[in-house]
Amino acid sequence: MIEQQLIDRLRRTFELHGFAPLQTRAVEPLEQLLRKGETSKEVYVLRRLQAAADEPEPDSSALGLHFDLTVPFARYVLEHAGKLQFPFRRYQIQPVWRGERPQEGRYREFWQADIDVVDRDTLPFHYEVELPLVIADALAGLPLPPIRMHVNNRKLAQGFYQGIGLSDPEQVLRAVDKLDKIGPAGVARELSAIGATDAQIKACLALAEINSPDASFVDAVRALKVRDPLLEEGLSELAAVVEAAAEHAPGLLVADLRIARGLDYYTGTVYETVMRGHESIGSICSGGRYDNLASAGNDRFPGVGLSIGISRILGRLFGQQALTISRSVPTCVLVALPDEASRPACMRIATALRRRGIATEVSPSAAKYGKQIRYAERRGIPYVWFPGAGDGRDQVKDIRSGEQVDAEADHWTPLPEDLTPMVSAAE
Amino acid sequence: MIEQQLIDRLRRTFELHGFAPLQTRAVEPLEQLLRKGETSKEVYVLRRLQAAADEPEPDSSALGLHFDLTVPFARYVLEHAGKLQFPFRRYQIQPVWRGERPQEGRYREFWQADIDVVDRDTLPFHYEVELPLVIADALAGLPLPPIRMHVNNRKLAQGFYQGIGLSDPEQVLRAVDKLDKIGPAGVARELSAIGATDAQIKACLALAEINSPDASFVDAVRALKVRDPLLEEGLSELAAVVEAAAEHAPGLLVADLRIARGLDYYTGTVYETVMRGHESIGSICSGGRYDNLASAGNDRFPGVGLSIGISRILGRLFGQQALTISRSVPTCVLVALPDEASRPACMRIATALRRRGIATEVSPSAAKYGKQIRYAERRGIPYVWFPGAGDGRDQVKDIRSGEQVDAEADHWTPLPEDLTPMVSAAE
Numbered sequence: 001m002i003e004q005q006l007i008d009r010l011r012r013t014f015e016l017h018g019f020a021p022l023q024t025r026a027v028e029p030l031e032q033l034l035r036k037g038e039t040s041k042e043v044y045v046l047r048r049l050q051a052a053a054d055e056p057e058p059d060s061s062a063l064g065l066h067f068d069l070t071v072p073f074a075r076y077v078l079e080h081a082g083k084l085q086f087p088f089r090r091y092q093i094q095p096v097w098r099g100e101r102p103q104e105g106r107y108r109e110f111w112q113a114d115i116d117v118v119d120r121d122t123l124p125f126h127y128e129v130e131l132p133l134v135i136a137d138a139l140a141g142l143p144l145p146p147i148r149m150h151v152n153n154r155k156l157a158q159g160f161y162q163g164i165g166l167s168d169p170e171q172v173l174r175a176v177d178k179l180d181k182i183g184p185a186g187v188a189r190e191l192s193a194i195g196a197t198d199a200q201i202k203a204c205l206a207l208a209e210i211n212s213p214d215a216s217f218v219d220a221v222r223a224l225k226v227r228d229p230l231l232e233e234g235l236s237e238l239a240a241v242v243e244a245a246a247e248h249a250p251g252l253l254v255a256d257l258r259i260a261r262g263l264d265y266y267t268g269t270v271y272e273t274v275m276r277g278h279e280s281i282g283s284i285c286s287g288g289r290y291d292n293l294a295s296a297g298n299d300r301f302p303g304v305g306l307s308i309g310i311s312r313i314l315g316r317l318f319g320q321q322a323l324t325i326s327r328s329v330p331t332c333v334l335v336a337l338p339d340e341a342s343r344p345a346c347m348r349i350a351t352a353l354r355r356r357g358i359a360t361e362v363s364p365s366a367a368k369y370g371k372q373i374r375y376a377e378r379r380g381i382p383y384v385w386f387p388g389a390g391d392g393r394d395q396v397k398d399i400r401s402g403e404q405v406d407a408e409a410d411h412w413t414p415l416p417e418d419l420t421p422m423v424s425a426a427e
Numbered sequence: 428m429i430e431q432q433l434i435d436r437l438r439r440t441f442e443l444h445g446f447a448p449l450q451t452r453a454v455e456p457l458e459q460l461l462r463k464g465e466t467s468k469e470v471y472v473l474r475r476l477q478a479a480a481d482e483p484e485p486d487s488s489a490l491g492l493h494f495d496l497t498v499p500f501a502r503y504v505l506e507h508a509g510k511l512q513f514p515f516r517r518y519q520i521q522p523v524w525r526g527e528r529p530q531e532g533r534y535r536e537f538w539q540a541d542i543d544v545v546d547r548d549t550l551p552f553h554y555e556v557e558l559p560l561v562i563a564d565a566l567a568g569l570p571l572p573p574i575r576m577h578v579n580n581r582k583l584a585q586g587f588y589q590g591i592g593l594s595d596p597e598q599v600l601r602a603v604d605k606l607d608k609i610g611p612a613g614v615a616r617e618l619s620a621i622g623a624t625d626a627q628i629k630a631c632l633a634l635a636e637i638n639s640p641d642a643s644f645v646d647a648v649r650a651l652k653v654r655d656p657l658l659e660e661g662l663s664e665l666a667a668v669v670e671a672a673a674e675h676a677p678g679l680l681v682a683d684l685r686i687a688r689g690l691d692y693y694t695g696t697v698y699e700t701v702m703r704g705h706e707s708i709g710s711i712c713s714g715g716r717y718d719n720l721a722s723a724g725n726d727r728f729p730g731v732g733l734s735i736g737i738s739r740i741l742g743r744l745f746g747q748q749a750l751t752i753s754r755s756v757p758t759c760v761l762v763a764l765p766d767e768a769s770r771p772a773c774m775r776i777a778t779a780l781r782r783r784g785i786a787t788e789v790s791p792s793a794a795k796y797g798k799q800i801r802y803a804e805r806r807g808i809p810y811v812w813f814p815g816a817g818d819g820r821d822q823v824k825d826i827r828s829g830e831q832v833d834a835e836a837d838h839w840t841p842l843p844e845d846l847t848p849m850v851s852a853a854e
Contacts, residue, residue: 004448015757015847016781018788021431025536026453026492026522030476042475048526049457049470049491064476065453085755085805087791095453099475109452124792126770133774137781244771248778328512330442343553344671347560351675354443354564361445364514365551378512420442 002325003111003314005423006142007093010113010308013138014091019115022090024072026097030062032075042067042098065097069114069307074294077118077301087119087127093310104319105281105312113138116305118293123302125237128269128289129244135273135285135306136249143323143425144313147284149273150211150256151241154266154288156234157207157257160221163228164203166196176208177260208258214246215239217255241269267291271306281316284309326422327380330359332414333396334376335385337363346387349394352409353385358419360385373399382418385409429752430538430741432850433569434520437540437735440565441518446542449517451499453524457489459502469494469525492524496541496734501721504545504728514546514554520737531746532708532739540565543732545720550729552664555696555716556671562700562712562733563676570750570852571740574711576700577638577683578668581693581715583661584634584684587648590655591630593623603635604687635685641673642666644682661695668696694718698733708743711736753849754807757786759841760823761803762812764790773814776821779836780812785846787812800826809845812836 011021033043044065066072069092077084093113100106115134117127132149139147157176161169175190182190184205191201203224210220218235238255245253261270268289275284287306294301317323333353335346343362350360361381363372369386376384376399389395390406397404438448460470471492493499496519504511520540527533542561544554559576566574584603588596602617609617611632618628630651637647645662665682672680688697695716702711714733721728744750760780762773770789777787788808790799796813803811803826816822817833824831 001448003450016784016786018756018758018786020756021428023430026524027536044473045476046471046492047474049472050526065473089756089788097453099477109454119791126767130774130789244774247771248774329445329447329516331445340553344674347557347671347675357443359443359445361516362557364546 001328001330001421002318002323002423003310005325005421006314007111007113007310009141010093010138010310011091013141014113014115014134017089017134017137019089019091019134022073022076022092023094024066024069024076024092026065026095027063028066028072028075030064033064033067033071035071042100044097044099067098068096069094069112070116070293070305073114073116073118074301078294078296081120081296081299081301087117087123089115089117091115105309105315107311107315110309110311110315113308113310114305116293116303118301118303118305121300121302123289123304125240125268127304128237129241131287131304131306132241132245132253132271133248135308136245136252139285139308140249143423144275144317145278145322146276147252147273148276149245149253149271149285150259151238151253151272152255152257152259152261152270153234153238153241154268154270155230156221156238157260159228159231159234160207160224160226161204163226163231164200166200166204168194172196172204173260176204176258179208179258211254211256211258213242213251213254215242215255217242217257221257237269261286261288265290265292267302269304275313275316278316281312284313322426324424324426326417326424327382328421329379329381330421331361331379331381332358332418332420333360333383333385334372334381335360335362335387336369336372337366338387339366342366342387349385349387349409353412356410356413358414373397380421383414428755428757428848429745429750429850430737432752432848433741434538434540434737436568437520437565437737438518440568441540441542441561444516444561444564446516446518446561449500449503449519450521451493451496451503451519453492453522454490455493455499455502457491460491460494460498462498469527471524471526494525495523496521496539497543497720497732500541500543500545500732501728505721505723508547508723508726508728514544514550516542516544518542531742532736534738534742537736537738537742540735540737541732543720543730545728545730545732548727548729550716550731552667552695554731555664556668558714558731558733559668559672559680559698560675562735563672563679566712566735567676570850571702571744572705572749572852573703574679574700575703576672576680576698576712577686578665578680578699579682579684579686579688579697580661580665580668581695581697582657583648583665584687586655586658586661587634587651587653588631590653590658591627593627593631595621599623599631600687603631603685606635606685638681638683638685640669640678640681642669642682644669644684648684664696688713688715692717692719694729696731702740702743705743708739711740749853751851751853753844753851754809755848756806756808757848758788758806758808759785759845759847760787760810760812761799761808762787762789762814763796763799764793765814766793769793769814776812776814776836780839783837783840785841800824807848810841 046063095109095111158169161172166172171194188201210217242255266288270288272283273285285308289304291302293303335349346362350362353360384397386395393406395404396407473490522536522538585596588599593599598621615628637644669682686699693715697715699710700712712735716731718729720730762776773789777789780787811824813822820833822831823834
C-alpha cells in the first residue's frame, strides 16, 4: 500500500506537468534489447516451455524482458512516430528485469518511474531546465529523506578537454568517470596512459573538483583559463539549470563537475541524485539530455529524460522501517453484525457509506461485539458501526478513543485524516 | 490513458469494499506454475542470456512468468500466512503472460484484475453473495456495455448427478461443460459412453437448460423430482446469491445451470460474465468458490475469487472504437509564451495553477500565438493562458468556444468537466 501510494503521487505530479501515461509490454525483441552491447549479459530471454525441441534457440525472433524503460520507449517512438504529437511528453512507471545477483539497491525485478520529453529533429534546451524541477516537485510530495541532485553538462566537459588540447574527450571522460572508484591518483595514471601531459591531468582533476549550489562554479572554471566555444555553451547551460532550480526548488541542486554518467549517449545536461543520509545506495534518479534516442532514415529524436529508482528507494527505506502507514487495509469503517439475519441490512449501511466515498466492510461473522471490534483493531480500521445500538438508532465508535456517537449512514463522515490510509515517515 | 483510468476506477471500488492492494513479482518458480498440469504448455520460461553453456536447462530452480494471478496469490498466502490477518481480502491488477497464438480476446501479455477473500480452515458462504456485488459495483462505474453474470453452484450440479445415481459427478461435469461446443447430442453421446442411461442423460440435459433471473430456477429444478442433500444445499446457496443481486444490482445476474467453469478447483458458486452484444469474446469475468487455494500441513485456505479480463474487454472495445477520451494529454492549460525571455514568468504561472490541481504546460516555444494555439488544439488541451494579454493582466481562452476572459493564476478554475481527461462510450 505504501508503494502504491508513492507511485500514485508520482503519477499525479507527472500529470500535473502534462506528461501522458505510457505502458509498454514487458517483452521486446532481443535484437532491440541488445542494440547497446554493454547490458546484454543482464537480459532475461523467454522460451515457451513446450517449444518443440528442434525450434531454434534465441534467434532474430527471440524475446527478452526489458531491462530499462528507455529501450522500449525508443522502440515505441519509432513505431508510432507518425501518430505522435511532438514534442512528446510521457511518463512510464513499470517493473524492469535484470539477471543480476540481488543485493541492497540491486534487484532482479525492480520498478522505475521515467519521464522524458522527446522531439523530432531538434529539442530546445529549456527542457533540460524543466525536467529536474518536475522530479523535485514529484519527490517533494513524498515522505522521503531530502534529496540532492548533482548536475553536470557534457558540452562543458568536452569543451574543456578540447580546450586544453586533449584530442579524445570520450577517453578522458571514461577515465574521469572512475574518480570515485580509483581516486585522483588512479585517474591521473589512466590519463597519462592515453598521452595526457601533467598540466592537462592537473587541469582535468581541477575541473572535476569544482561544485557549487549556485552559478559560482562558472567563475571557478574560468579561473582555470581554458577557452573553447563548446565549453562556453556548456557553462551557460549549466548555469541556467542551476539558477532555475535555485528559484523553484531551493537546495535541490548542485553543479558538480565530476558527474559523467558512464559512457552513455548523453550530449548535454546529465543528472544524478542522492538521498541524503543514504548516499551508499547510489543514485536514486539519473538521466540526461540525448541527441538521438532513436533514428529511422532521416528522422532523429532528441530528448531529455530522468528515471527514478522506486525499488532502490523503497528497498532501503523499508529495510530501515523508515516509512509507516496508518492502517493495513483501505477499510475506514467496519459495520458490526448483530446477528447473521441482519446481514442484508448491514450491507445496505455499507452501500450508503461507500456511495459517499467511505471504504466499508461488513463484519465477517455475528460474533460477540468484542470479537468484532478486535477484527477492526488488528487491521487498524478506525471505526466500528453498530446498527441500532442507540435505542434503535445506529451508532459509530472511534475504537481508538472509545467515543461512540449516534450516526446516520447518509450523513456521518469520518475525520478527514481517517478517510484513507496515510503514509508517513517513521519517527 | 483510457486503460489507466479504467484500472484506477476498479482500484477505487475494490478499496471502497475494503480490499487491500497486492502486487506480486512477475516470476514464480516453474514448479509452482506447473502444479496444475493443464496450463503447463502456455508458460514462458526465463533464461539468462549469458548463462553458462553448462548450466542446466529448466530444472527445479527454473523461473517462469505467471500465467494468472491465482497461482502467485496462493504462493503469497502460504509464504505469509503467519503475518496475514484472516479473512484476507486483496485485489491484484497486473499483466500475466501465456505463450498462446494471439487472436481477439487472447493475448500473450494481458491484464487481469482479481479480487479474492481467503480464510484459514473455513470460509463463510456469505462471501459468495458479496463478491459478485463488488464486481457489479466496479463495472457499473465504467463506460462499458451492460454485463450479465451467469451463476451456478457446484454442489447443486454434483448433488443432482448423485441424486439420479451417476457415480462420477466429475466426469458428468466434464461432459456437460462441452454443451456450447458439441451441443446436446454430443453431450448425450459422451454421457452414454460413461454409462449413463437415457433417463439420466435426459435429466442432465434438462438441468442444464434451466436458467432464471430470480429464484424461480429452484422450482424448475424441483420439478425434475431429484432428491439429494447436497443438491438442496446448492439450491439454497444459489437462490441466496441471485436474490441478493436482485436487490443490490438489478438485472446483473442470472442463475444458469449449464455453467461449469471447466475442471477447475471450484467447490461452490461459479461465475461467468458476458458483455452484452459482445458474447463472442467469451467470459470477461470468471471465478468461483474454492475450498483449497493452497495448503501446508494441516492448514487449508478456502476462498472465493473473481477475475476481470481487462485486456479482453479493452481489446474488443478499442477494436470497435467504442471508447473515447476528451483529450490525448493530461494537460488542462497551455501557458502561451510571449517571448523566450518570459519563460521564467510563465513557469511561475504554471506552478500557481498546478498548486491548485490544474495540469499545466508552458508552451515549447515563443512562436506566433496562432501556432501555440494549434499546439494545444492538436492535443485537445482546452485552455490557453495569455500572460499580460488584457492591458497587462493575464487572460485565458477556451479555444473551443473562443471565449477569452481576464484571469489570475491563483484564482481561476476550469469547468469541472475539463479538469482531467474524461473517458466515455463513443456515440
